[in-house]
Amino acid sequence: MRWFVLVALAFSTGLYADDHLLLPDDEVWPSFRGGSRGGVSTNRHLPLKWDRKTSVAWSVAVPGKGWSSPIVLGQRVFVTTAVSNGETLVARKGLYITDLQGKQPPGEYQWLTLCYDLKTGKELWRHVAFAGKAPSTIHIKNSLASETPCTDGQRLYVYFGNVGVAAYTLEGKLLWKQKRPVRKMQMGWGTGASPVAHEGKLFLLQDNEELSELECLDGKTGETLWKVRRDETSNWASPFVWKHALRTELVTAGKGRVRSYSLEGKLLWELRGMSIVTIPTPFATKDFLIIASGYVLDPLLKPIYAIRPGASGDISLKGEESSNKYIAWCLKQAGPYHPTPIVVGDYLYVLYDRGFLSCYEAATGKAVYERKRLGGSGFTASPVAYRDHLICTNEDGLSFVIPVGREFALAHKNDLGGMTLASPALAGDTLLIRTQEKLYALREATK
Numbered sequence: 001m002r003w004f005v006l007v008a009l010a011f012s013t014g015l016y017a018d019d020h021l022l023l024p025d026d027e028v029w030p031s032f033r034g035g036s037r038g039g040v041s042t043n044r045h046l047p048l049k050w051d052r053k054t055s056v057a058w059s060v061a062v063p064g065k066g067w068s069s070p071i072v073l074g075q076r077v078f079v080t081t082a083v084s085n086g087e088t089l090v091a092r093k094g095l096y097i098t099d100l101q102g103k104q105p106p107g108e109y110q111w112l113t114l115c116y117d118l119k120t121g122k123e124l125w126r127h128v129a130f131a132g133k134a135p136s137t138i139h140i141k142n143s144l145a146s147e148t149p150c151t152d153g154q155r156l157y158v159y160f161g162n163v164g165v166a167a168y169t170l171e172g173k174l175l176w177k178q179k180r181p182v183r184k185m186q187m188g189w190g191t192g193a194s195p196v197a198h199e200g201k202l203f204l205l206q207d208n209e210e211l212s213e214l215e216c217l218d219g220k221t222g223e224t225l226w227k228v229r230r231d232e233t234s235n236w237a238s239p240f241v242w243k244h245a246l247r248t249e250l251v252t253a254g255k256g257r258v259r260s261y262s263l264e265g266k267l268l269w270e271l272r273g274m275s276i277v278t279i280p281t282p283f284a285t286k287d288f289l290i291i292a293s294g295y296v297l298d299p300l301l302k303p304i305y306a307i308r309p310g311a312s313g314d315i316s317l318k319g320e321e322s323s324n325k326y327i328a329w330c331l332k333q334a335g336p337y338h339p340t341p342i343v344v345g346d347y348l349y350v351l352y353d354r355g356f357l358s359c360y361e362a363a364t365g366k367a368v369y370e371r372k373r374l375g376g377s378g379f380t381a382s383p384v385a386y387r388d389h390l391i392c393t394n395e396d397g398l399s400f401v402i403p404v405g406r407e408f409a410l411a412h413k414n415d416l417g418g419m420t421l422a423s424p425a426l427a428g429d430t431l432l433i434r435t436q437e438k439l440y441a442l443r444e445a446t447k
Contacts, residue, residue, distance in 0.1 A: 027072070027073075027074055027427060027428050028072065028073060028074075028153075028427075029070075029071050029072040029073075029425045029426055029427050030071055030072075030073065030150055030151050030152070030153070030197070031071060031148060031149075031150035031151070031194065031195075031196055031197070032069055032071075032148040032150070032194040032196075032238050032281060032423065033069075033281060033283065033340060033382055033384075033423060034425070034426065035150075035196070035241070036241070036243065036284065037426075038283040038284065038285070038342060038343065039283075039340070039342045039382060039383060039384045039385060039423075040342065040343075040344060040384070040385045040386065041384070041385070041386040041426040042386070043386060043387075043426070043428060043429055044386075044387055045428075045429040045443075045444055046386045046387060046426060046429055046430070046431055046443075046444065047431055047442050047443055047444040047445070048387060048389055048401055048411065048412060048444075049401075049412050049414060049445070050399075050414045050416070050431075050442045050445075051414060051415055051416070052415070052416055052417060054445055055442050055443060055444060055445045056440060056441070056442060057121070057430065057441045057442065057443040058120060058121030058440075058441045059121065059438050059439065059440045059441070060116060060121050060123070060438065060439050061437060061438055062079060062081055062114065062434065062437065062438060062439050063081060063083050063112070064081040064082050064083030064084065064109075064110075064112065064145070065081065065082060065083075065084075065088060065091075065143050065144070065145070065436065066079070066080055066081035066082055066143050066144070066145030066146065066422075067142070067143045067145070067146045067380075067421045067422050067434075068080045068081075068143075068145050068146055068147055068148045068149065068194070068422065069148040069422045069423045069424070069425055069434065070422075070425045070432045070434055070439060071148060071149055071150065071151060071425060072118060072425055072427035072430075072432070073151050073153065073170065074118075075117060075118045075119060076115055076116075076117070076118065076124065076170060077115065077116040077117070077118050077425075077427070077432065077439075077441075078113065078114070078115055078149050078151070078156055078158075079113075079114045079115075079116070079149075079434070079439060080111070080112065080113050080114075080145045080147070080148075080149055080158050080160070081111075081112050081114065081145050082109050082110070082111050082112070082143060082144035082145040082160070083109060083110045083112055084105070084106075084107045084108070084109055085107050085108045085109075086106065086107040086108075087106050087107060088105065088106070088107070089103055089105050089106075089138070089140060090140075091140060091141055091143075091419060091421075091436070092140050092141060093377040093378055093395045093396070093419060094377045094378040094395065095296060095337075095353055095354060095378055099140065100139075100187055101137075101187055101188055102136075102137030102138050102139050102140075102142075102185070102187055102188025102189050102190060103137055103138065103140060103188070104134065104136075104137050105134040105137075105138060105144060107133075108131070108132065108133060109131065109132065109133070109134060109144060110128045110130075110131045111128065111129045111130040111131070111144070111145060111158075111160045111163055111164075112126055112127070112128055112129070112145075113126065113127050113129060113149070113156070113158050113166075113168065113172075114126045115172060116439070118427060118428075118430060118441070121439075121441060124172070125171070125172035126172075127168065127172055127174065129158055129160070129164065129166040129174075129177055130160065130163050130164045130166075130177075130179070135162045135163055135182045136162050136182055136184070136185070136188065136190060137188035137189075137190065138188070138189065138190030139187070139188075139189035139190055141380070141421065142189060142190040142192065143190075144160065144161075144163070144190070145160060146161070146190070146191065146192045147159045147160060147161060147191065147192060147193065147194045147195065148194040148238075148423075149194075149195070150194065150195050150196055150197045150202075151170070151197065152197040152198065152199070152200060152219060154170075154200075154219070155167050155168065155169065155170070155175060155197075155219055155220075156168045156169070156170060157195055157197055157202050157219070159194065159195040159204060160180075161180070161190065161191025161192070162180060162181075162182045162183060162190075162191055163179070163180060164177060164178055164179045164180050165177065165178055165180060165195070165202075165204065165217075165222070166178075167202075167219065167222060175220070175222075176221060176222040177222070178222055180206075181211075183206065183208035183209065183210045183211060184208060184209040184210050185208050185209060185234045186209060186233060186234035186277075189234070189236075191206075191208075191236070192236040192279070193205045193206070193207070193235065193236055193237060193238045193239070194238040194281075195238075196238065196239050196240065196241055196250075197219060198241045198248075198250075198263070199263075200218070200219045200220065201216050201217065201218065201219055201225065201263070202216070202217040202218075202219050203215070203216055203217075203239055203241075203250060204217065205235075205237075205238065205239045205252055207230060207232045207233065207234055207235035207254060208233070208234050209233055209234055211229075212229070212230040212231070212232040212233065213227055213228065213229055213230060214227070214228050214230060214239070214250075214252060214261065214265070215227045215228075216263075216265060226264065226265040227265075228261070228265045228267075230252075230254070230259070231256060231257075232254045232255070232256045232257075233255070233256070235253065235254045235255060235278045235279075236277075236278065236279045237252070237253035237254070237278050237279055237280060237281050237282070237293075238281040239251065239252045239281075239282075240252075240281055240282040240283060240284075242260070242282070242284050242289055243284075244284070244309040245309065246309050246310045247262075247309075247310075248263060249261065249262065249263075249268060250262070250263060251282045251289060251291075252282075253274065253278050253280070253281070253282055253291055253293065254274065254278055255274050255275060255276050255277060255278045255293070256272075256274075257270045257271060257272050257274075258270065258271040258274060258282075258291050258305075259271075260311070268311070268312060269311040269312050269313055269314070269315050269326070270313075270314055270315070270316075271291075271305065271307075271314075271315050271316050271327075272314075272316040273301060273303060273316055273317060274291075274293045274301065274303065275293035275294050275295040275298045275301050275302055275303070275335060276295050276297075276298045276301075277293070277295035277298070277337070278293040278295075279293065279337065279338050280292045280293060280294075280335070280336060280338070280339065280340040280341065280382075281340045281382075283340065283341075283342075283343075285343045285362055287306075287308075287328075287362075287363065288306040288307055288308060288328055288362075289305075289306070289307040289309075290304065290305070290306055290307075290341060290343065290348070291303075291304070291305045291307065292304040292305070292334075292335040292336060292340070292341050292350070293335050294334070294335030294336045294337050294352075295337055296337050296353065296354075301332060301333075301335075302332070302333050302334065302335040302336075303330055303331065303332050303333075303334070303335050304330065304331045304334050304335050304341065304348075304350070304360075304365070305327055305329075305330050306327065306328040306329050306330070306362075306365060307326060307327060307328070308325075308326050308327070308328055310326070311326035315327060317330060328365075329364060329365035330365070331360070331365050334350055334358060334360070335350070336350050336351060336352050336353070337352070337353045338353050338379070338380045338382075339351040339352075339353070339379055339380065339381065339382045339383060339392075339423075340382040340423075342382070342383050342384070342385055342390070343362045344385040344388075344390060344404045345362075345388075345404060346361060346362055346363065347359050347360070347361065347362055347368065347404060347405075347406075348360045348361070348362040348365075349383060349385075349390055351379055351382070351383050351392050352371070352379065353378050353379050353380065354378060354379075355373060355374045355375050355376050355378065355379060355394065356371040356372060356373055356374065357371070357372050357374055357390075357392065357402065357408070358370040358371055358372070359406075359408070368406050369406075369407075369408050372408040374392060374394070374400045374410075375394075375400075376394035376395065376396050376398050377394060377395045377396050378394060378395045379392060379393075379394050379395065380395055380421040381393045381394075381395075381420060381421060381422060381423045381424065382423040384423070384424050384425075384426055384431075385404065386426060388403060388404045388405075389401050389402060389403055389404060389411060390402040390403075390404060391424065391431075393420055393424060393433065394420070395419055395420060395421060396415075396417070396419070396420070397415065397416040397417045397418045397419065397420040397433075397435050398413060398414070398415050398416075399412075399413070399414040399415075399416070399433070400412075400413055401413070401414065416433060416435060416440060417435070418435030418436055418437055418438060419435060419436040420433065420434070420435045420436070421436075422434040422435075429443055429444065430442065430443055431443075
């Protein structure tokens with residue numbers, strides 16, 4: 001009853017905001033990695049053990065192909081996908097250094113948004129935002145729907161890289177949509193940076209080989225409010241809204257520079273010294289902003305930075321420095337390639353594509369343990385955490401459950417099967433995992 005009253009009030013008055021004042025925190029997963037939640041839930045009833053039969057509350061076959069993560073608002077789950085009218089590219093697991101050039105997806109596509117009921121898995125609505133041929137090539141492990149949607153509690157925003165962006169009501173009514181220009185990406189790998197919404201504004205980061213920009217749109221109308229050029233080439237890291245005691249910033253990671261902007265597009269500070277391919281998304285702890293990049297073929301830099309609030313100007317490290325006024329600490333060879341790191345309590349965990357896990361003190365960057373072997377075909381999805389456990393899901397759909405603490409241990413291995421590159425979502429007592437063919441809602445099994 002409490003949930004119904006809160007949500008009814010939010011929907012009828014439009015008072016629900018992206019700082020989640022009206023819904024309990026663990027019933028909102030509004031964007032990639034839960035936005036400011038950084039992949040962590042406080043719910044004590046999320047499951048720690050499951051397989052394709054046990055702890056599965058429901059599962060649905062998701063049409064087409066997409067590596068976007070599900071997001072959740074109250075009792076609604078939103079997912080995007082791209083559906084082909086025929087043959088599709090077959091994704092490959094693991095890491096490899098051959099066959100890197102992007103390929104053109106064949107056929108015609110429909111770019112879909114789907115909404116499911118969190119409790120039952122019933123499909124509530126679906127809409128086609130765009131239709132046509134794939135506008136560009138993509139990496140064999142990418143998809144045409146890799147950007148995770150987002151919501152500000154009033155509207156749902158879906159973004160399909162070189163295709164377009166659209167806004168819907170939570171009940172599925174199209175509010176506006178617009179095509180986006182097609183820009184060349186490095187090696188033809190396609191796009192992947194997800195949008196972020198804040199206080200009625202939608203932010204799109206478009207780093208590419210032709211014209212890189214950060215753009216702010218009016219959430220109600222789609223009108224461009226401001227746009228800034230970026231001296232960057234292709235990146236895949238999603239932007240992050242960093243709210244701290246001093247101000248609110250929009251942080252963007254790039255291989256040229258990490259840059260932070262005001263919500264009006266003014267450059268606040270910047271940082272040189274990233275890997276030559278940048279994918280992990282910035283996120284905040286109670287003390288720091290964490291930034292990482294770790295392309296496996298970069299011989300020089302795979303850094304993790306811990307940034308203090310209030311920075312201004314160029315805060316780059318010089319020479320052999322590992323800290324300065326605004327950089328609390330830096331690990332120059334610890335960054336991951338695909339998965340975004342996660343902080344749980346006092347510990348920073350770094351999951352590597354090749355199946356290793358490292359743990360550091362979040363306050364100091366000091367190693368607790370490094371490169372403990374998990375196993376499997378490779379890891380692309382970012383880890384999540386709850387109930388003092390870390391959940392790391394590999395590309396085979398196998399989830400490794402690791403207790404939080406100074407000693408490495410493996411509590412469980414849970415197998416869903418099915419290729420999995422999308423990062424999980426957490427909503428109340430429900431863990432959502434998207435495989436190549438299905439969306440699973442997992443809840444703790446009752447005895």
